[in-house]
Structure formats: structure tokens, C-alpha cells
Amino acid sequence: MQPTSKPHNPNFSSGPCAKRPGYDVSALTLDTLGRSHRSAVGKKALGLACSETARILGLPEGYRVAVVPGSDTGAIEMAMWSMLGARGVDVLEWESFSAGWVTDIVKQLKLPLVNVLKADYGDITDFAPVNFDNDVVFVWNGTTSGVKVPDGDWIPAHRAGLTICDATSAVFAMEMPWDKLDVVTYSWQKVLGGEGGHGMLILSPRAVERIEAYNPAWPLPKVFRMKSGGKLIEGLFKGETINTPSMLCVADYLDALKWAESIGGVQGTIARSEANLKVIEDFVEANDWISFLSKSKATRSNTSVCLTVKASEDQVKKMAKLLEAESVAYDIGAYKDAPAGLRIWCGATVEQSDLQALMPWLAWAYGQVTQSVSA
Template sequence: MQPQVKPRNPNFSSGPCSKRPGYDLTKLDVSTLGRSHRSTIGKAALQRACEDTAAILGLPDGYRVGVVPGSDTGAVEMAMWSLLGARAVDILQWESFGKGWLSDATKELKLVVNAHEADYGLLPDLSKVNFENDVIFTWNGTTSGVKVPNGDWIPDNRAGLTICDATSAVFAMEMPWEKLDVITFSWQKVLGGEGAHGMLILSPRAVERLETYKPSWPMPKLFRMTSGGKLSEGIFKGDTINTPSMLAVADYLDALDWVKAIGGVKETIARSNANLAVLEKFVAETSWINFLPQTPETRSNTSVCLTLDATPEQVKTMVKLLDKEGVAYDIGAYRDAPAGLRIWCGATVEQADLDALMPWLNWAYQEATKAA
């Protein structure tokens, strides 16, 4: 029978993700709207975005945080174009975004790359990564639901830089910052912020590379992080390369204030883990659904990807039914991934909404497959 209780918030999209509980657009501090981002008030808001991010995440001393254009993609591309070429490069890819970084390194920058690849649901062999080289990888594959289990495979005494696309991991997973030289993420993921802006975090080792190495290719203005051979420190103090949306900045500051109010990043991690547990219980009790990740330790607690004993058309029918009923929006698998569901379980999602969703998955599955 059709369930009676619906999630209060049916937004389970993997990006842009659900707004935080209690979000109220009218409560944002909009004092910066209509003001220059280079005004005292505008720059102060951007600087607070950088400083609060560093403080809440507990970044090591010397790590710099900057707001950059182009969301997470822009942040990764800035790092690749600015830092790569000094050493050989190892790139890991097991889902669509890692595949994109591999393509850009080989086809656009024309670097010789050691590629470590795996199919959706799997990780490459991490033991084969050569840390004499620069290494690029995603911490959590948003389109596959597969994450690296930890940072133990990254040596402390590595020669190359580690460049980590962590857009659906930061604020939801434990991150070994000292093992990461470049970390990128976007506001629209775990904190439910707005798109178009990325966060770029640099270690002192990454800064040293920027100041001692100049790539052989022309550098687009949006990617330039040095001037006269020195780091443009202003980027990491609120002096952005281009004009940001001050409304999106106010929205991000609201999300950061919420994180502080609920107990910090430990609580956002705990919320994501509790949300994943709802899916784990359902999968354990249900015969027709499984996780796309092949091992529990690589299972994402944000972009949870699921496979079904159903045809791709039946899965599409399920997704449409749940959307029509106002139960779950935007939960179809990523277009390049195997047919299935992708349910966002990041910190802004309430566990009670996932509890309410589970019976509806059963109902939609039965409806979609009953004619088979």
C-alpha cells in the first residue's frame, strides 16, 4: 500500500543540495548586497568566509583558504593549470569527475600521466600510486558513491603534491589535512550553499610550488595565483580574482554559522553518518536493492549510490513516481553511472526525512516492476 507519511523536505539532490534545517532566506545578512566586493564590508564578508572555513575545519597552521570562481571544477582546474608540469603525474579515476581531470591533464595540458582507473563501484589499487609524482584524486566520487577509506595510503614524506577534489567530502568526512596539499570543494554540497563559487585550500608545500615553478603554457587570468613570482596573498584574504555573488556569500556564511551552532564539523560528520545508517538498514532488509560501492569501507555517507534489481526504464519510472508524489526529487543516478538511485545524505538532510522515504522506495519499486 502507498505510505501515508512523506518526508517534510523531499530535496535529496546531490547538488545543489538541500538547504540546512530551518533555513530562511529572509534571515540572511544582506548588508553586502549592492556593495562592491572590494568595499570594506564586502571584503570583510569574503575574508570571514575564508577564516571561518579554516577555523571550523581545523586546518593546520599555514594552510590558506580562498574563494575562487567556477565552483569545485574551477578550483580543481586552477590547481591543475598552476601546479602541474613540474613532475610526472598520477591520476586516479573511478567515476565521471576523476575521468574529467584525467582528460584535461592529457588532452588539454598534454601531460604524460600514469592513470589508475576502476569501474563504477570500485577503487583503483591505491598501493600502486607513485608519490614521487604529483597525485590527483577525488576523495569521494559523487557520481559513484565510492570514497577512499582513509588517508593511510598517502605517505607523509611524499615528494609530489597531492591534489584532492573533496567537494562532496568536506564537512562530512574525516580529512587528514596534513596529507593533502590542495583541497577543493564547493558551497553547494555538504553545506547546501549556492553554486558558482569554489573553495581552494593550499598547503605550504603547494604555495612553495607556486612560487618556484612556472608552467610552460599560457595562464588564463582566472587561474593566476601569483604575481612577480610570489603568491597573491589577497586571494586568500577575501580579495577575489573576479566578482562573486555577495548573496551567495551571505548564504554560505549562514551555513557556516549553522555548523558552529550545532557543534562544529564533528556534528556534521555525525549527521551524515546517521543518514547513511538509515540507507544501510534499508538495504540490509530489502532484497531488490544494493549499494553500488563493492565494499562498506568505500561507501559514501553523502552521495549514496544504489543499484536495483530493475531495468533502466523501471528505475526511471520509480524516480518519476517519487517526484510526482512530492516524496523525493532528483534522485536518479548520474547520467554516466549505472542505472540506479543516488540519494544525498549530507549534513543538511534530516534523518527523519530519510526514515520517511524508505517505505516510499518499496512502494515505488513495486509499482514500477509489477507489470514485469
């Protein structure tokens, strides 16, 4: 039977993600619109985006936060092009975006001493061989595979190289061992449901030391430059952005930060995301035709939840189209490079009740595409 109750918000895309509950664009503080980002009011808003991020995340003393161009991609590229090459590199690959960082390191930067540790979709690389005398580049959460790093126990407190972590679908949804992470990048449009185009770059004091002491052999585009005269450009970490940001997006991000704090800060956003995952876990346990792509519960993502279905690739695509046509779930097909399946965002901005309403629709859609074949 076709369910009668639908999710109030059918937006389950893995990016841009659903806006926070109760979101109203007219409620944003918009005194920065039409003003220069270099004006006092512009600098204040951008400075707050940096300082409030650090405060709410509970970053260690001395960690710096900047708003940079190009979303998470721009932030991680900025870090790699500015810091890699000083020593060997271990790069971990187990899904599409981490594969992209391998390509950049091997084929674009063409670094000579690179060790690629690779795993297939659904698995995660073995951490035991990682050489921390090298710089280590990895994603915390594989957005296209639904596989996350379970913890930071594998990272030594004392290490010669830097840890450079793309954590775009993990920050604000997973526990991050900040003292073991030297560079962390993420984007606004993921867990907090912000707008696209802007990246966040978090640097430890060790990362700052690398930037100031090391000069890459290649030229750096302006949007990647973080130092002048051999010193870090401190203004960048106080809201003095490299290029012109969208002040509307900044206002939207500040609104999202306020919401996160209102529900208990990082612990509150993590709890919401984990509760959302539990809805899908219960459904999968009760239905043998659907499974998690992640092969281990310990590495199962609680944001980008990737699922496999006992059906053909064409049937799975038809399921997603049916659900969209019924205005039940938008944009839940697997990522283009990933195995065929469904990908349902379970970050903090998604309501648990919406996921509960969605689950019967998954069963209905599966029945529709499989019965049509058997008939």
C-alpha cells in the same frame, strides 16, 4: 500499500543539495548586497568566508583558503593548470568527475609523464602502485559512484610530489587528513547546502612553494592566476577575489558555516551524515532488491549514496519519476554517466526523519514498476 507519511523536505539532490534545517533566506545578513566586493564590508564578508572555513575545519597552521570562480570545477582546474607539469602525475579514476580530470591532464594539458590508475564504478583504485614522487590527483568521494577514500593511511607523510584532492562532496562530511593533502577543493552547494558558482581552494605551504617556484609552459587565463611577480597573491586568501562573486551567495555560505558550528562543527556535520547513511543501510539490509553500488562498506559514501535496483534501466527511471510526481523525492536518479540506479544525498543538511519517511516510498515505487510488468 502507498505510504501516507512523506518527507518534510523532499530535496535529496546531490547538488545543489538541500538547504540546512530551518533555513530562511530573510534571516541572512545582507548588508553586502549592492556594495562592491572590494568595499570594506565586502572584503570583510569574503575574508570571513576564508578564515571561518579554516577555523571550523581545523586546518593546520600555514594552510590558506580562497574563494575562487567556477565552483569546485573551477577550483580544481585552477590548481591543475597552475601546478601540474613540474614532475610526473599519477591520477586516480573511478567515476565521472575523476575521469574528467584524467581528460584534462592527458588531452588538454597534454602532460608527457602521466600514470592513470583506473577502477570501474563501485570499486576504487588500488593505492599500492601510487608513486608519490609524482603529483597525485584524485577525488576523495566519488559523487557519481558513491565510493569514497576510506582514510589517508595510504598517503605518506613525506612525499616529493603534491597531493591534489577534489573533495567537493567530502569536506564537512568525512574525516580529512589535512596534513597529507596539499591542495583541496570543494564547493558551497554540497555538504553545507550553499549556493552554486563559487569554489573553495585550500593550499598547504608545500603547494604555495610549488606555485612560486614553478612557471607552467602554457598561458594561464586570468581566473587561474594565483601569483604576481613570482609571489603568491596573498590577498586572494583574505577575500580579495579574482572576479566579482555573488555577495548573496557569500552571505548564504556564512549562514551555513554558523549553522555547522552550532551543531558541533565538523564532528557534528559528519555525525549527521553518517546517521543518515545508517537509515539507508538498514533499509538495504532488509530488502534484497536494492543494493549499494559501492562494493565495499569501507568505501561506501555517506553523502552521495548510490544504489542499484533489481530492475531494468527504464523501470528505475520510472521509480524516480513516480517519487517526484508524489513530491516524495526530487532529483534522485543516477548521474548520467553512471550505471542505472538511484542516488540519494545524505549530507548534513538532510534530516534523518526525512530519509526514514522516504524508505517506504522506495519500496512502494519499486512495487509499482515491477508489478506493472508482471501484470
